Amino acid sequence: MRLRDYQQASVDAAMASLRRSLAPIVLEQATGAGKSHVIAALAHELNTISEGKSVLVLAPSKELVEQDAEKYSRLGRDFSYYSASVGEKSLEHEIVFGSPVSVRNGIESLARKRWAAVIIDECHGVTPTIKGIVEALRGSNQNLRVIGLSATPYRMGTGYIYRQDQSGAVMAEDLATDPYFVKCAHKVGAHELVAGGYLTPPVIGEPGAAYDASKLVLNKMGKFDSKEVEKAFNGKERLTNRIMDEIQTLAADRHGVLVFAATVRHAEECLRCLPPEQSALITGKTPKKERAEILRRFAAKEIKFIVNVSVLTTGFDAPHVDLIAILRKTESVGLLQQIVGRGTRVDEGKEEFLVMDYAGNIETHCPKGDIFDPMIKAHQSVPGETIEIQCPTCESNNVVMLKKEFADARYDDAGYYLAENGKRHFTELGDPIPVHSSRRCSHEIAGIRCSQEFVWKTCPQCQVHNDPTARYCKGCKVELVDPNKKLSMGKRPGKVTEEVISISVGGRFMTKQGFVARSVSVVTITRRFRSVLFQSSASRQSWIPKNYRFHIDNIRSKPKTITYARKPDGRYRIYDYNKEVTA
Numbered sequence: 001m002r003l004r005d006y007q008q009a010s011v012d013a014a015m016a017s018l019r020r021s022l023a024p025i026v027l028e029q030a031t032g033a034g035k036s037h038v039i040a041a042l043a044h045e046l047n048t049i050s051e052g053k054s055v056l057v058l059a060p061s062k063e064l065v066e067q068d069a070e071k072y073s074r075l076g077r078d079f080s081y082y083s084a085s086v087g088e089k090s091l092e093h094e095i096v097f098g099s100p101v102s103v104r105n106g107i108e109s110l111a112r113k114r115w116a117a118v119i120i121d122e123c124h125g126v127t128p129t130i131k132g133i134v135e136a137l138r139g140s141n142q143n144l145r146v147i148g149l150s151a152t153p154y155r156m157g158t159g160y161i162y163r164q165d166q167s168g169a170v171m172a173e174d175l176a177t178d179p180y181f182v183k184c185a186h187k188v189g190a191h192e193l194v195a196g197g198y199l200t201p202p203v204i205g206e207p208g209a210a211y212d213a214s215k216l217v218l219n220k221m222g223k224f225d226s227k228e229v230e231k232a233f234n235g236k237e238r239l240t241n242r243i244m245d246e247i248q249t250l251a252a253d254r255h256g257v258l259v260f261a262a263t264v265r266h267a268e269e270c271l272r273c274l275p276p277e278q279s280a281l282i283t284g285k286t287p288k289k290e291r292a293e294i295l296r297r298f299a300a301k302e303i304k305f306i307v308n309v310s311v312l313t314t315g316f317d318a319p320h321v322d323l324i325a326i327l328r329k330t331e332s333v334g335l336l337q338q339i340v341g342r343g344t345r346v347d348e349g350k351e352e353f354l355v356m357d358y359a360g361n362i363e364t365h366c367p368k369g370d371i372f373d374p375m376i377k378a379h380q381s382v383p384g385e386t387i388e389i390q391c392p393t394c395e396s397n398n399v400v401m402l403k404k405e406f407a408d409a410r411y412d413d414a415g416y417y418l419a420e421n422g423k424r425h426f427t428e429l430g431d432p433i434p435v436h437s438s439r440r441c442s443h444e445i446a447g448i449r450c451s452q453e454f455v456w457k458t459c460p461q462c463q464v465h466n467d468p469t470a471r472y473c474k475g476c477k478v479e480l481v482d483p484n485k486k487l488s489m490g491k492r493p494g495k496v497t498e499e500v501i502s503i504s505v506g507g508r509f510m511t512k513q514g515f516v517a518r519s520v521s522v523v524t525i526t527r528r529f530r531s532v533l534f535q536s537s538a539s540r541q542s543w544i545p546k547n548y549r550f551h552i553d554n555i556r557s558k559p560k561t562i563t564y565a566r567k568p569d570g571r572y573r574i575y576d577y578n579k580e581v582t583a
Helices: 005-021 034-050 063-074 100-105 127-135 190-195 226-233 237-253 264-274 288-299 335-344 362-365 481-488
Strands: 025-029 056-057 080-083 093-098 116-121 144-148 162-164 183-187 202-204 256-261 279-282 306-310 323-325 355-359 386-390 397-401 496-510 515-525 527-537 561-566 571-578
Touching: 005 025, 005 034, 005 183, 005 279, 005 571, 025 034, 034 056, 034 063, 034 116, 034 144, 056 063, 056 100, 056 127, 056 190, 063 080, 080 100, 080 323, 093 100, 100 127, 116 127, 202 397, 237 256, 237 264, 237 323, 237 355, 256 264, 256 335, 264 279, 264 306, 279 288, 323 481, 335 355, 335 362
Parallel strands: 025 144, 025 183, 056 093, 056 116, 080 093, 116 144, 162 183, 202 355, 256 306, 256 323, 279 306, 323 355
Antiparallel strands: 386 397, 496 515, 496 561, 515 527, 561 571
């Protein structure tokens, strides 16, 4: 395997930096630069000069694990996989390609080997799991080297992931907040690759019309509110028709057009404006076989237009794409770079590709007008606590928001609540209980979003899994939620004892009777008891079942279980604490 000049320069710069310092470094490699080739060369060189110590290459998805390993195989050398999604967990050879969660689960075995380095693909996604792996492997070698590679070495909320740029200059606090990596050892930018003929240059078009997305504001999850997105893009038929007419005119001499819509309804409106024999729609709910067939037809140029919703942003490679139409607002500059990257691939006869931005993304994220020179800024605080979970289908890592009531709870690798016996706790319908707020896996497999759902509502009649907000079962069409019978949902005869997950206590206040009290929210495995009033009594300092009094200074000694029953009026009465859990 022969490296291109800029790839060899990256390897040389990385090795030079690693000889001088033990600090974790980053190689910034623009989309299309061939990160996998650089990873293969680094793994080989590090293994060669370290007297047989092993090298671990971590990648966030099955597809990338296999892609990196395939490039290494071109060197004619043996390697091992340590990834459940690939189907192999082996440490036979000195070069190991693995996925983070699988490696973490087998860390005791890996820690017995002597490691020279850890190489992290897509290192802008460094998680606590990856950091823990690095620390565990340092036990066998305090001189362990850490190298990360990324096309977008920055994160929304914290900015750049390294402290020093490639010139050695220290990044300002408003550009990098508490970065994991110390230095960017080498950068291969998109402009350099375009000049060398390795990437196709973009042309930014001037849209004749645009959506008004000025009212979209990021929420605490770093996302736009779905209702506000619908207001901005849905039901704008006249504007959408005008935009789609312009896209068709611009596409007359083009070969492949990707349209990025804001919502499914919006995408359907876009599709209706296109010639049906040349167009197709892909969303997160499109069946895998249907998606594969659409992508096959698109690659074969049997159809010209694909309208998609949050599907073809990463991992999708169609070199003939020469028109990118962005009809949505992107939350992050990284997502914008991924969308634009769908058009940078080189193809025969393709001299440039056109980018039409109908939602002001370039103005927001690239105010200089250079799509390859985005504005990166760190915010000093990122609200909410996140955890890392593993998708059981594609084994990718998902960083999700932890629910407050599960802050002290135990959970498994997939993010489901574990009872005191260490086993999953299930609802009455047999569904596991997630400790996070994410509904689906966010990763893609070969350009298709993973179908794994993290939370669902099981139909009691046909056992089909439904969206947790669904009113009717998609299988048998039975009504899942009857608003006239909500009070009886989940009703259990007699008293029920359940494990207490968490208790949140409000501030002190004075009741009408003159007692000092606090409002308390008690969360169990199936429900939340809000505003349960606990009054203080200096003479009684333990949890009391009848009037729920306890000494205010003893609030932290929460009970492990709670016993309750539903009253005829639909409300609940709490009877006791710390009883055995109902079987």
